[in-house]
Amino acid sequence: MQSIWSESCKFRKREVLDKDIKTDTIIIGAGMAGILIGYMLKQNGIDVILIDAAEMASGNTKNTTAKITSQHDLIYDKLISEFGEKKARQYANANELAIKKYKEIIKERKIECEFEEKSAYVYSLNEVDNIKKEVEAANKLGISAEFVESINLPFKIKGAIKFNNQAQFNPLKFLKDISSDLVIYENTRALEIKENLVITNRGNITANNIVVATHYPIMNAPGYYFMKMHQERSYVIALENADNVNGMYIDVEKNGCSFRNYKDLLLLGAIDQRTGENEKGGCYDKLRKIAKDLYPNSKEKYHWSAQDCMTIDKIPYIGKYSDKTPNIYVATGFNKWGMTSSMVSAMIISDMILDKENDFSEIFSPKRFDLSLSIGNIANDMIETAKNFIAQKIYIPSSKIEHIKNGHAGIVEYNDEKIGVYKNNDGKEFIVSTKCPHLGCQLGWNADELTWDCPCHGSRFDYKGRLIGSPATTDLIDN
The missing domain is CATH 3.50.50.60 (FAD/NAD(P)-binding domain)
Structure with missing residues (x-):
């Protein structure tokens, strides 16, 4: 990918x-x-x-997806209520200044990176009370925001918040x-x-x-x-022969869709999930189904995934x-x-x-x-982490290596050790430790990307055990 x-x-x-x-x-x-x-x-x-x-x-x-925006879901009403207007304004000012700073650097250095000023939207299919509260909060903090009842997407919405003077570009x-x-x-x-x-x-x-x-x-x-953090993965496909949506869009719901154009392609994103929880896969297939429903004449050109560090507040x-x-x-x-x-x-x-x-x-x-x-979020994160630490110590897998089909993976017990086994389409076996070298969590298989991912803190390894992403700093131990 x-x-x-x-x-x-x-x-x-x-x-x-x-x-x-x-x-x-x-x-x-x-x-x-x-x-x-x-x-x-x-x-x-x-x-x-x-x-x-x-x-x-x-x-x-x-x-x-390279959106340069101060619109970060529905955050400003929450910031005002939890941190007060002064600190909420700091957050708003910092991100608004960040947009201007990108524009300034790009103009000064004459960088050709497809920088475009676009409006950014958070839309809702169901209810708009929180959307309207966010409009009020954003305006209070000096952000140019407005409530709109329709957007340039192929379905009806209840309403959306529109941030003006936002941007998108080619980051590389x-x-x-x-x-x-x-x-x-x-x-x-x-x-x-x-x-x-x-x-x-x-x-x-x-x-x-x-x-x-x-x-x-x-x-x-x-x-x-x-x-104080966990990591989540999300998935994107780039489509030919889809609409020009003329803006950047995200759904207020966690697993809703996001949209933006790059040149003649439409980037369609969705399916947020905690890293390490994609054993069955199918994320790209779900995106392809959405694309077929919304843009039946479109054709997939690229697909990829992203990983984000999620803080408690x-x-x-x-x-x-x-x-x-x-x-x-x-x-x-x-x-x-x-x-x-x-x-x-x-x-x-x-x-x-x-x-x-x-x-x-x-x-x-x-x-x-x-x-x-944020005690509730801390408790949820710690429960998830503890669950996976326990799994490393007491989970007894029922499958055996011979039961793993070609193109699939599983955790098995072999010589009193828990190991991860992946068989490629030719039946070749790739065997690694399932213990994350960061803090010992049990890794989970990511069927969409053929990787071993840590649900505790988000370290990732390819099917050969080679480190892909932090916080781990070493490869997996081969068995």
């Missing part, structure tokens, strides 16, 4: 770190957030180096330009962080400042982000990694809004490193965590 962005843009290959080095600021993770932070620091004369465990922009950045073409002057080491995996030292599989890096922009933080303590964690690590910074928990959140991260973290004042960092601070506001 390759996203539309991956095919449209190729990056020059970067070197692998081959020695110990020193720099002012080291950024771990060369995706949208890491590269934007590096770009802003370099623009201000800071010596900065980025490293990536794979290739730059090869992780979740290439799998986005944008990154190709702004990363051109940055020092980036690829295939260089961070293994451990100690005060001013980043230990990698290729050499050690000493730095005054360390930024962890790895999508999901790789350092468990301090910070304990694994207790739906606000990213951006700022100091913890009180105990004054020179280490983090940008994570973007929920499903990685483009604006990446720019917000770049503005906040670059200001912190440059010792500048920032008007909106408070609402995003990892220190803001208040148990009383």
Whole structure:
């Protein structure tokens, strides 16, 4: 599977770190957030180096739907009620400024990345009370929003909130330009962080400042982000011969559909699910059925999936990694809004490193965590995590290797060990440990993508056991 962005843009290959080095600021993770932070620091004369465990922009950045919007589901009424109008305004101002900052950089550098200003909509098929409350909250915070009763999609709605002056673009073409002057080491995996030292599989890096922009933080303590987030996957197909919807659309319901155009293609997304819970697969088939119903003359051109870090209160964690690590910074928990959140991260973290004042960092601070506001979500996350830890210890699978059909996978017991077995279409067996090296959770099979995924914290591995995504930092143990 390759996203539309991956095919449209190729990056020059970067070197692998081959020695110990020193720099002012080291950024771990060369995706949208890491590269934007590096770009802003370099623009201000800071010596900065980025490293990536794979290739730059090869992780979740290439799998986005690339909407640049301050509209993040129905969040502003919730922010006002839980955090007060002042902090809610910080969130709104930060994301509105992020849109303007993208536009400013693209115009200044004359970047050809299909940047288009579009309106963004959250629609409802059933009820509009919450939609109307969100319109009122957004306007109170200075966002240009309005209630509409019809939208340019092939079905009727009860109503929608429309945000004006939003945008969409090609994220990889944008990154190709702004990363051109940055020092980036690829295939260089961070293994451990100690005060001013980043230990990698290729050499050690000493730095005054360390930024962890790895999508999901790789350092468990301090910070304990694994207790404050989980990860979810969603799926996208790109369609030829479908409508021009002239905007960006999401359903207020969790498993509703999203829509946006890119050139002559329509990107149709849906099916949010917790990472590690797709054993039976069929997500793409469900999307294809929706596409056939809505756009019967359309033809699938691409399909891909994305993964998002979901925080307890739906606000990213951006700022100091913890009180105990004054020179280490983090940008994570973007929920499903990685483009604006990446720019917000770049503005906040670059200001912190440059010792500048920032008007909106408070609402995003990892220190803001208040148990009383989100105890229900914490309990749900901890129950899910505990369930999967227990599964690793006491679950006794009933199937055997010989019962696994070609093209399928399962967890079996073999020589008193739990193992994951995948048989390809030719019957070749690929056997790995099902114990996630991050914190020991039992992995689940993802039938749509032929991967072993962790339902606790979202680490992912291919069917050969090779690491795809953090927070784990090592491959699975082969049996």
